[in-house]
Amino acid sequence: MTTVFPSASLLxxxxxxxxxxxxxxxxxxxxxxxxxxxxxAAAKEIQLGTARRLVELGLRGAAAVPGTFSYYDQVLDAxxxxxxxxxxxxxxxxxxxxxxxxxxxxxxxxxxxxQPLEMxxxxxxxxxxLVPEIGPETTFALTSTRVVEEFEYALANGxxxxxxxxxxxxxxxxxxxxxxxxxxYSPLSRLEDILPVYVELLGRLAAAxxxxxxxxxxxxxxxxxxxxxxxxxxxxxxxEVLTAATARPAIxxxxxxxxxxxxxxxxxxxxxxxxxxxVFKGAVPAADQLALLAGKTVVAGAVDGxxxxxxxxxxxxxxxxxLKAAGLTVAVSTSTSTQHVPHDVxxxxxLPAQLRSWLAFADQKAVEVVTLAAHLADPASSATAIAEAxxxxxxxxxxxxxxxxxxxxxxxxxxxxxxARSAYTVREAAQERALALPALPTTTIxxxxxxxxxxxxxxxxxxxxLSAEQYTALMHxxxxxxxxxxxxxxxxxxxxxxxxxxxxxxxxxxxxxxxxVTVHGWVQSYGSRCTRPSILWGDVTREAxxxxxxxxxxxxxxxxxxxxxxxxxxxxxxWSFVRDDQPLGDTANQVALALRDEIADLEAAGIxxxxxxxxxxxxxxxxxxxxxxxxxxxxxxxxxxxxxxxADATQVHTHLCxxxxxxxxxxxxxxxxxxxSIEAARSRMEVVNDLEAHGFGRGVGPGVYDIxxxxxxxxxxVTELLDTAVKHVPARQLWVNPDCGLKxxxxxxxxxxxxxxxxxxxxxxxxxGAGV
Numbered sequence: 001m002t003t004v005f006p007s008a009s010l011l012x013x014x015x016x017x018x019x020x021x022x023x024x025x026x027x028x029x030x031x032x033x034x035x036x037x038x039x040x041a042a043a044k045e046i047q048l049g050t051a052r053r054l055v056e057l058g059l060r061g062a063a064a065v066p067g068t069f070s071y072y073d074q075v076l077d078a079x080x081x082x083x084x085x086x087x088x089x090x091x092x093x094x095x096x097x098x099x100x101x102x103x104x105x106x107x108x109x110x111x112x113x114x115q116p117l118e119m120x121x122x123x124x125x126x127x128x129x130l131v132p133e134i135g136p137e138t139t140f141a142l143t144s145t146r147v148v149e150e151f152e153y154a155l156a157n158g159x160x161x162x163x164x165x166x167x168x169x170x171x172x173x174x175x176x177x178x179x180x181x182x183x184x185y186s187p188l189s190r191l192e193d194i195l196p197v198y199v200e201l202l203g204r205l206a207a208a209x210x211x212x213x214x215x216x217x218x219x220x221x222x223x224x225x226x227x228x229x230x231x232x233x234x235x236x237x238x239x240e241v242l243t244a245a246t247a248r249p250a251i252x253x254x255x256x257x258x259x260x261x262x263x264x265x266x267x268x269x270x271x272x273x274x275x276x277x278x279v280f281k282g283a284v285p286a287a288d289q290l291a292l293l294a295g296k297t298v299v300a301g302a303v304d305g306x307x308x309x310x311x312x313x314x315x316x317x318x319x320x321x322x323l324k325a326a327g328l329t330v331a332v333s334t335s336t337s338t339q340h341v342p343h344d345v346x347x348x349x350x351l352p353a354q355l356r357s358w359l360a361f362a363d364q365k366a367v368e369v370v371t372l373a374a375h376l377a378d379p380a381s382s383a384t385a386i387a388e389a390x391x392x393x394x395x396x397x398x399x400x401x402x403x404x405x406x407x408x409x410x411x412x413x414x415x416x417x418x419x420a421r422s423a424y425t426v427r428e429a430a431q432e433r434a435l436a437l438p439a440l441p442t443t444t445i446x447x448x449x450x451x452x453x454x455x456x457x458x459x460x461x462x463x464x465x466l467s468a469e470q471y472t473a474l475m476h477x478x479x480x481x482x483x484x485x486x487x488x489x490x491x492x493x494x495x496x497x498x499x500x501x502x503x504x505x506x507x508x509x510x511x512x513x514x515x516x517v518t519v520h521g522w523v524q525s526y527g528s529r530c531t532r533p534s535i536l537w538g539d540v541t542r543e544a545x546x547x548x549x550x551x552x553x554x555x556x557x558x559x560x561x562x563x564x565x566x567x568x569x570x571x572x573x574x575w576s577f578v579r580d581d582q583p584l585g586d587t588a589n590q591v592a593l594a595l596r597d598e599i600a601d602l603e604a605a606g607i608x609x610x611x612x613x614x615x616x617x618x619x620x621x622x623x624x625x626x627x628x629x630x631x632x633x634x635x636x637x638x639x640x641x642x643x644x645x646x647a648d649a650t651q652v653h654t655h656l657c658x659x660x661x662x663x664x665x666x667x668x669x670x671x672x673x674x675x676x677s678i679e680a681a682r683s684r685m686e687v688v689n690d691l692e693a694h695g696f697g698r699g700v701g702p703g704v705y706d707i708x709x710x711x712x713x714x715x716x717x718v719t720e721l722l723d724t725a726v727k728h729v730p731a732r733q734l735w736v737n738p739d740c741g742l743k744x745x746x747x748x749x750x751x752x753x754x755x756x757x758x759x760x761x762x763x764x765x766x767x768x769g770a771g772v
Contacts, residue, residue, distance in 0.1 A: 003250050003273045005212065005297040005331050006061030008373035011254055011276065011305060012068035012164065012337025013054065014362050016524045017046050018344070023528040026071065030109075036101060043071065044153060051159040057363055058370035063212035067150055067161035068337060071101070072108050072527045074216070075129040075174060076117070078166040080104050082197045083143040086133040086178055088114060098143045108527060110709040118176065118682050119526060119708065121619050123218055123257045125306065125340050126533075126575055128526040132171070134187040135178030140194045148204045155209055163205050167215035167253065168198050168238050169231065173224060188226060191234050195241045202248040212274075213249040215242075220267075221258035221278070222623040228262055235266045243271035250274065252299060256336035257306075258282050258623050268292035279319050280304045280335035290326040297329045303368045305334035308341050308535065308577040310360045311368050313389040317375045317382075324376060332373040338362035341577075342521035342532075351516055354399060355537060357392050361521070396537075396581065401514065404539035411589055419640045420672075422648050424698055427674060430649040434608055435561055439768065440722070440736050440761050441492040443701070445655050445677060446565045446611065447504070447741035448482045448497035449750055458502060475500050476553060483557045485751065490758045493561045493609060496554035498743070504567045504613065505575040509534030511546040512594055515576070526708075529744065534576045536587065542594035545601045552605040564602040564610040566595055568654065569638040574616030584620075585634030592642040599643065603650055611653035612643055614671070615740070618656070618664050636670040643673070651675060657703075657740045662690035675699035679739040681706040681713070685721055688728035700729060703739030704760070705753050710745070712753045718760035723767075731768050736761040 016022050025042035028034045034042075047069045054065045070077050079085070080099050085092060085107065092103030099107075108130055110116035118131040147163050154161045166174075168191065175187040205213055217235075224231060243251060250273040259282025260267070267275055268289070274297040277285070281304075284290075290298075300323055302316040323330045344363040345356060360368060368389075375382040396402060421427065461471040482497035501507040509515035515534050522530040547564060555562040569591040578587060595612065602610055617635060622628050643652045654671055657679035661668060668676060680687045680702035687702055704721045705713050725734055736757060742750050 003297075005250070005252065005274045005299060006059070006064035007331050007377070008059055008061070008370045009064045009162070009299070009331065009333045010054070010059065010066055010338055010362075010366055010369065011214070011216075011256060011301065011334050012066050012339050013050055014339050014341070014343055014523065015046070015050070015069050016522065016528075016530055018049075019520070020522055020530055022046050022071075023530055026528045030105070039101075043069070047150060047154065048157055048159075051154050051157075051161060053363070054366060055159060057366040059366060062160045063162040063210075065154075065159060065161045066164055066214060066337075067147070067154065068164045068339070069150055071104065073130050074164070075132065075166055075171070076104065076108055077146070078171050079107070079130070079132045080144045081142065081147065081165070081201060082171075082194055083141040084132045084134055084138055084175070085143070086117075087137055087180065093143065097141055110711050112711055115682060115684075115706065115711070116709050123222065124620060124623055125257075125336075126525060126531070126616065126619060127340065129174070132175040132187075133178040134172070134175045134190060135181035135185060137180050138178065138190065140190070140197050142197050142200050142204075145201070145204055147201070148208050151205060151210055152208050160209070160211065162212045162214050162252070163210055163249075164214045164216065165198075165201070167217040168194055168242075169234050170217045170219035172234075173219040173226065173231075186226065188230070188234055191238060195238060198242055199245045199248075202242065202245050206247045206249050210249040212252055214252045214254055216254050216256070218255060218257050220255050220263040221260055221282070223625045232263065232266045235263060236270065239267065239270035239272055252276060254299070256301060260285075264289050265292055268296070273297065274299050274331070276301055276333060278335040279323075280316075281306075284319055284322055287326065290323070290328060293328055297331055298323055299331045299333045301333050301335035302372055303332070303334045303365050305336035305338045305365065306340050307580060308345075308359050308361060309580050310358055310364070310389055310392055312393055313368060313371060313382075313386040316372055317379075317386055320372060320376055330376060332369050332376065334365055334369060338365050340523060341365070342518065342523055344520075347520045348518050350519055351535075354395070355516055355535070358396055358537070359535070399538075401538040402581075404541060407539040407541055407590055407593075410593060411586070414589075414641070419637055419644055421640075421644050421646065424672070424674070427648045430647075431651045431674060434649040435651060437492055437561075438765070439731060440734050440765050442736045442758055442761050443491060443493035443563070444486075444495055444754070445738055445741045446495050446498055446563070446613070447501070447743035448495070448499070449745050449747050450499065450743050451747070454478055454499045458500070475550070479550065479554050480557060483554055487558060487560070489751070489754050490762075491560075491754075493563060494554070494558055495563050495565060496550055498565060498741075500550060503531060504741070505572050506532060506534050508546060508567055508572060509536070509576065511544075512540055512542055512591075514538040514540040514590070531575065536573065536576045536578045538579070540587070540590040540594055542597050546598055548598070548601045548605050551602060551607050555606060561609050562607060563653065564599075564607040566598060566610065566612045568612045568614035568617075569595060569642055570620060570635045571614050571616040574619045583634075585638065588634060588638035589641055592638045595642040596645050599646055603647060608649065609651045609653060610643075610646065611655060612639065612673075613655040614639060615655060615657040617667065618661065621664060632664065632667045632670075636667050639671045639673075653677065655740075661687050665690050665694045665696070669694065669696060673698065675701065675735055677701035677703065677735065677737050679703050681721060681739050682708070685724045688725050692728040696729070697733070699733050699735055701735030701737040702729075703737060705738035705757055707738050707740050707742055707745055710749060712749050713756060715756040715759045715763070718757055719763050722760055722764045726764065726768070
């Protein structure tokens with residue numbers, strides 16, 4: 001077993017493929033267009049291509065290339081390896097107790113009879129992971145060796161990678177108690193049972209020739225509900241057992257997304273060979289704590305793996321020098337996996353050259369890591385590259401559009417009145433008169449399925465193959481189709497379906513100053529779902545209305561209320577790569593003012609309901625509790641700044657999805673939206689308990705249709721969810737809606753699901769004596 005860690009490495013690399021090859025292959029497999037052998041071949045090509053590219057970029061030491069490939073999700077991978085398959089999916093295991101690829105995908109996506117695993121956000125990123133379900137009945141066993149097979153494949157092709165697994169403590173902390181577990185059950189109590197499986201897997205990796213393994217423990221940088229002493233004991237025990245294994249690779253424990261703080265002494269006291277510290281987002285530990293790391297390799301996450309801005313190499317070099325001066329053995333890496341950023345900025349030739357010079361995608365970050373490793377070995381060797389980075393960063397401050405005096409003057413003139421609407425009781429009465437909606441009103445979240453024809457029309461318009469008039473006519477045809485379908489299904493509040501929008505954030509970025517968009521800048525959101533985050537680089541302004549003409553046309557087709565659809569300021573920030581040269585709250589308020597102007601124009605056009613989506617509100621919540629109040633203050637204020645100009649009779653909706661809402665229920669209430677729709681179907685209405693406990697007093701729509709799975713919920717299933725909701729939330733407050741937008745679904749499944757939704761709403765109305 002070698003204990004020499006490579007001088008330069010990454011914690012992880014984008015795994016979806018440079019042109020989304022994995023997404024396309026996986027979806028082709030799901031659709032039956034290719035078989036398992038073809039999918040495996042595509043996956044191997046991506047894995048080997050990644051490894052060769054990173055070697056080409058300078059990561060040439062043994063184990064320098066991270067083996068972080070996944071067909072769907074790294075937490076699901078860990079569950080598949082250790083046998084954490086819920087009892088309700090027991091039929092997925094073969095006679096030897098192993099989970100095959102189809103079973104793996106069923107856990108992620110569900111089937112006609114079973115809901116998939118719950119999904120929620122991965123720390124403070126816009127990636128979402130699948131939540132394992134663990135109880136006393138869970139039997140841990142090595143049910144997959146895919147990580148070993150992937151290592152062996154790369155090694156056979158001449159590259160020794162560093163296998164990756166979610167560490168045992170993080171895996172258990174991220175899990176939820178199974179339905180069969182008793183009240184108060186903690187999955188962390190199963191640590192002793194899961195560790196032998198990790199030991200067995202480490203032995204398999206050692207036998208295959210792996211010199212290092214990366215165990216990812218990001219949960220250790222988060223304030224948990226479990227007492228710190230309990231986590232310290234779990235970490236100490238876990239790494240006592242794993243390091244005592246008779247046959248194993250050297251162990252790197254990675255702790256991305258923040259400072260390790262109180263868990264550092266525990267890991268320092270263990271026998272692991274290397275410890276990764278996020279020294280980009282987290283501060284360099286104090287000298288007394290650094291002294292505890294003597295004898296270990298400190299893998300310094302000095303390059304930001306989470307955002308796309310070129311790194312301040314001079315500052316990073318100074319940090320590395322501090323660590324080296326403490327007498328430590330230091331290697332260089334990224335703060336997090338670079339799965340959160342696109343592959344290569346060199347491919348974005350349509351971006352302005354100056355903006356492109358400010359950016360570093362995954363490939364450029366690998367080069368930055370190599371440059372900093374060279375600095376540690378010989379400062380003179382990287383002096384030119386460090387000086388060039390400093391000059392480029394300095395050029396941003398004076399570039400045109402980065403600071404707009406008129407935007408800053410408008411922000412400076414804001415007063416408290418700009419952040420407040422009338423009392424809800426006043427608004428509620430005005431909205432009841434204006435809208436006259438039935439009990440349990442039905443609506444959808446906004447988008448409808450985007451067919452190949454819609455996407456093709458947008459692409460042709462972008463290429464200039466369609467005139468503006470032709471494109472508008474095609475979009476109007478689709479809007480008319482969507483409105484007529486909703487009328488036929490019996491919905492109470494309609495949407496126009498958003499056929500003109502490629503993405504709920506990019507669409508606004510393309511119509512606001514201060515943004516640019518990429519062509520190939522795809523990143524994984526979950527599974528095969530990818531997004532292209534926009535680049536928010538300057539002060540934000542709105543030059544003209546963005547959504548008004550589409551909403552106005554849709555409203556002309558129906559007498560029912562038509563929602564105007566906007567994306568909120570926090571979500572626009574969260575799902576973009578945001579400038580790092582000013583406080584996020586200032587940037588959010590700039591976006592909010594642009595949305596405030598859009599809302600005024602929608603009202604003038606006769607739109608009576610306006611939805612401002614904030615699905616990412618929980619996403620940016622700091623991982624440490626001490627930092628959370630300041631974030632919640634500016635994030636809530638930015639939403640209120642965007643919406644507070646609306647008239648009392650204008651009903652303001654918002655939408656949130658895929659997060660633990662109980663944590664931020666006060667902030668959700670603080671948004672002061674008239675109606676809030678929230679993901680709830682996949683978690684089986686857990687959120688209604690939080691709403692009841694909080695005494696949430698305005699309209700709320702806990703989702704009853706999980707749109708992130710292809711399964712169609714029956715009317716009885718939706719009725720059961722609504723019955724649960726009305727036991728915890730007054731019926732007069734309840735709305736009936738899906739969990740999220742329908743953009744990724746097909747029309748056949750969507751129509752059937754929505755019909756069941758409306759039928760269920762009518763049935764529950766009748767039960768409540770509210771009529772149909």
